Amino acid sequence: MHAADAYAAADAERFDPEPDKRPGRTAFQRDRARVQHSAALRRLAGKTQVVTPDTGATWDTTPRTRLTHSLECAQIGRDLGAAFGCDPDIVEAACLAHDLGHPPFGHNGERALDEIARDCGGFEGNAQSLRLLTRLEPKRWSEGGSGRSVGLNLTRATLDAATKYPWPRGGHPSDPASGKYGVYADDLPVFTWLRAGAPGTPPPTRRCFEAQVMDWADDIAYSVHDVEDGLHAGHLDPALLLSGPEREELFAVAARRYAPPGTEPAALADALDRLLAQEWWPHRYDGSAHAQARLKDATSQLIGRFCLAAEHATRAAHGPGPLRRYAAELVVPPATRLECAVLKAVADRYVIQRPDFARQRARQRELLTELGQELVRRAPDGLDPQYRALFEDAARTGDDAARLRVIVDQIAALTDAAARWLHAHLTRAPRAPRHSPQTPATRPPRG
Numbered sequence: 063m064h065a066a067d068a069y070a071a072a073d074a075e076r077f078d079p080e081p082d083k084r085p086g087r088t089a090f091q092r093d094r095a096r097v098q099h100s101a102a103l104r105r106l107a108g109k110t111q112v113v114t115p116d117t118g119a120t121w122d123t124t125p126r127t128r129l130t131h132s133l134e135c136a137q138i139g140r141d142l143g144a145a146f147g148c149d150p151d152i153v154e155a156a157c158l159a160h161d162l163g164h165p166p167f168g169h170n171g172e173r174a175l176d177e178i179a180r181d182c183g184g185f186e187g188n189a190q191s192l193r194l195l196t197r198l199e200p201k202r203w204s205e206g207g208s209g210r211s212v213g214l215n216l217t218r219a220t221l222d223a224a225t226k227y228p229w230p231r232g233g234h235p236s237d238p239a240s241g242k243y244g245v246y247a248d249d250l251p252v253f254t255w256l257r258a259g260a261p262g263t264p265p266p267t268r269r270c271f272e273a274q275v276m277d278w279a280d281d282i283a284y285s286v287h288d289v290e291d292g293l294h295a296g297h298l299d300p301a302l303l304l305s306g307p308e309r310e311e312l313f314a315v316a317a318r319r320y321a322p323p324g325t326e327p328a329a330l331a332d333a334l335d336r337l338l339a340q341e342w343w344p345h346r347y348d349g350s351a352h353a354q355a356r357l358k359d360a361t362s363q364l365i366g367r368f369c370l371a372a373e374h375a376t377r378a379a380h381g382p383g384p385l386r387r388y389a390a391e392l393v394v395p396p397a398t399r400l401e402c403a404v405l406k407a408v409a410d411r412y413v414i415q416r417p418d419f420a421r422q423r424a425r426q427r428e429l430l431t432e433l434g435q436e437l438v439r440r441a442p443d444g445l446d447p448q449y450r451a452l453f454e455d456a457a458r459t460g461d462d463a464a465r466l467r468v469i470v471d472q473i474a475a476l477t478d479a480a481a482r483w484l485h486a487h488l489t490r491a492p493r494a495p496r497h498s499p500q501t502p503a504t505r506p507p508r509g
Contacts, residue, residue: 064088064149065144065147065148065149065150065384066088066089066090066091066149066151068147068149068384068386069090069149069219069386069387072218072258072259073217073218073219073387074088074089074090074217074218074219075217075218076089076215076216076217076218077196077212077215077218077252077255077256078202078204078205078212078215080202080215088149088151089217090149090151090152090155090217090219090220091151093151093152093155093214093216093217093220094151094152094154094155094158094220096155096201096214096215096216097155097158097159097162097195097214097216098155098158100162100199100201100214101199101200102162102194102198102199102475103129103132103158103159103162104129105475105477106127106128106129106132106161106162106164107127107128107129107130107477108127108477108478108479108480109127109128109129109164109165109166109167109168109477109478110127110128110166110167110168110170110171110478111125111126111127111128111130111131111168111284111288112125112126112168112284112288112291112409112413112414125291125295126287126288126291128161128164128168131161131283131284131287132157132158132160132161133158134283134287135157135158135160135276135279135280135282135283135284136154136157136158136279138157138279138282138283138365138369139153139154139156139157139275139276139279139280140153140154140157141369142275142278142279142369142372142373143272143275145369145373146271146275146373146376146384146385146386146390147383147384147385147386148271148272148275148384148385148386149219149272149386152219152220152223152272153223153272153275153276153279155216155220155223155224156220156223156224156272156273156276157276157279157280159191159195159220159224160188160191160224160226160276160280161187161191162190162191162194162195162199163186163187163188163189163190163191163192163193163194163474164187164190164191164474165185165187165190165430165473165474165476166426166430166473166474166476166477166478166480166481167423167426167427167430167478167481169187170423170426170427171426171427171430171481172185172186172187173427174426174427174430174431174434175430175434175470175473175474176241177431178430178431178434178466178469178470178473179466179467179470181462181463181466182463182464182466182467182470183231183246183247183248183463183467184231184241185470185474186227186231186241186242186243186244188225188226188227188242188243188244189227189231189243189244189245189246189249190471190474191224192221192224192225192244192245192249192252192253193246193249193471194213195213195214195216195221195224196212196213196214196215196216196221196249196252197210197211197212197213197249197252198211198213198448198471198475199213199214200448201213201214201215202214202215212252218255218256218258218259219270219272219387221252221256222256222257222260222270222272222273222387223270223272223273223275223276224273224276225244225245225253225256225257225269225273226244226269226273226276226277226280227242227243227244228244228245228253228257228260228266228267228268228269228273229243229244229245229265229267230243230244230245230246230247230250230253231243231246231247233265233267234267235267246467248464248467259388260388261388268388270387270388271385271386271387271388271389271390271391271392272386272387274391274392275392278368278372278392278394281368281402281406282364282365282368282369282402283365284406284409285402285403285405285406285409286361286364286365286368286405287361288405288406288409288413289405289408289409290357290358290360290361291409291413292408292409292412292413293344293347293357294347294349294354294357295413296349297412297413297416298408298412298413300344300345300346300347301345301346302412303334303338303408304338309331309334310327311411312330312334312404312407312408312411313327313330313331313404313407314327315407315410315411315415316330316403316404316406316407317330319406319407319410320402320403320404320406320407320410321399321400321403322396322399325400325403329400330400330403330404330407332397332400333397333400333401333403333404334401334404336397336401337364337401337404337405340360340363342356342359342360342363343360344356344357344360364405367398367401368398368401368402371394371395371398372392372393372394372395372398375393375394375395375398376390376391376392376393378393379391379393380393429481429482429485430473430481430485432485432489433473433481433484433485433488434469434470434473436485436488436489437469437472437473437488438466438469440488441453441465441468441469442454442457444472444484444487444488445468445469445472446472446475449468449469449471449472449475452468452471453465453468453469456468
């Protein structure tokens with residue numbers, strides 16, 4: 063029996079009902095294909111993961127982009143989900159989709175866009191991902207009354223699996239001030255639909271099991287691979303992890319940003335020392351073929367270590383049967399989470415906090431802020447045809463917040479290079495008449 067057969071009929075429903083184009087595929091295989099073939103996924107090739115892809119790299123350094131990160135997350139999530147009996151296509155599609163809403167320049171750009179969007183409800187990359195999947199990515203146009211795009215029109219189970227934070231702004235279950243949320247106010251109808259059946263007091267905030275697998279696969283992928291990139295680019299000397307003062311600084315970063323509140327430095331030291339004690343740990347790295355092979359082996363060992371720890375702990379809690387939807391909670395041992403937190407702190411301390419990167423991020427925030435100001439002043443000029451039409455629709459209703467949201471959607475869709483190009487074009491060119499037609503010469507490059 064295919065894993066998809068074990069899911070309920072409601073899990074395979076789509077917001078806008080549509081017939082299957084080709085018999086023989088499951089609904090969830092169609093979901094995975096739709097995400098895989100989306101323009102939004104392709105654009106991630108030009109968006110920053112940690113190191114900006116097209117700046118500061120030498121000929122032999124190829125830092126990960128949002129796309130390569132998403133592909134690696136999908137491979138980890140698919141295998142881990144299958145080990146639990148999840149439909150692997152649901153988990154893979156969720157992993158491929160989880161970062162689609164991230165804007166140019168990574169989390170740095172996310173903070174800048176949140177400020178630009180303050181008068182229309184703010185910006186959050188996860189909420190933007192849901193908006194892309196259900197509204198912005200051109201694939202399916204509703205024929206059933208709404209007369210608007212329904213995005214990729216994925217199934218309920220896949221959309222739920224891609225929702226890392228299943229609550230609106232201010233709805234965090236334990237911290238109403240949290241900036242993490244998964245849906246904007248004007249996307250609540252489809253969000254309410256996809257969350258139908260979620261247990262708990264309304265509105266439910268519990269994540270489905272597949273979303274928990276996606277989230278852990280994401281943590282594994284970026285914690286492990288960001289350290290690998292840091293070593294390969296020469297930003298990290300492994301010997302620093304044995305220095306007392308450096309370790310104190312590292313544990314302070316881990317405690318402040320990545321570890322559970324109240325975590326003691328001694329627990330973080332134990333987590334790092336467990337990793338350093340492994341025979342495969344890369345204690346030195348000189349870029350030679352042998353060193354590269356050892357580093358790749360360490361990457362594989364870490365991924366396997368983190369996946370197996372979660373698999374064994376979850377099976378110990380829930381038994382050997384299939385675990386899907388709301389039948390279980392993913393269990394990650396606290397010691398494993400601390401090891402992951404320490405790796406995140408290593409990348410943060412030795413890559414993200416580098417002075418040259420800090421200066422670069424400041425320039426990027428300034429660029430996006432100026433770009434937002436210019437688009438607010440000039441729109442619909444500077445917008446792609448898709449967003450121009452949406453802007454003009456909002457203008458006809460006189461809804462200032464809707465117009466601003468379209469501008470934010472446009473900026474979020476840009477790659478790093480397209481954001482720089484459009485900024486240069488708008489800040490150097492004389493102001494065009496407000497309603498002049500946009501010519502191909504005024505559009506940012508695709509990709």
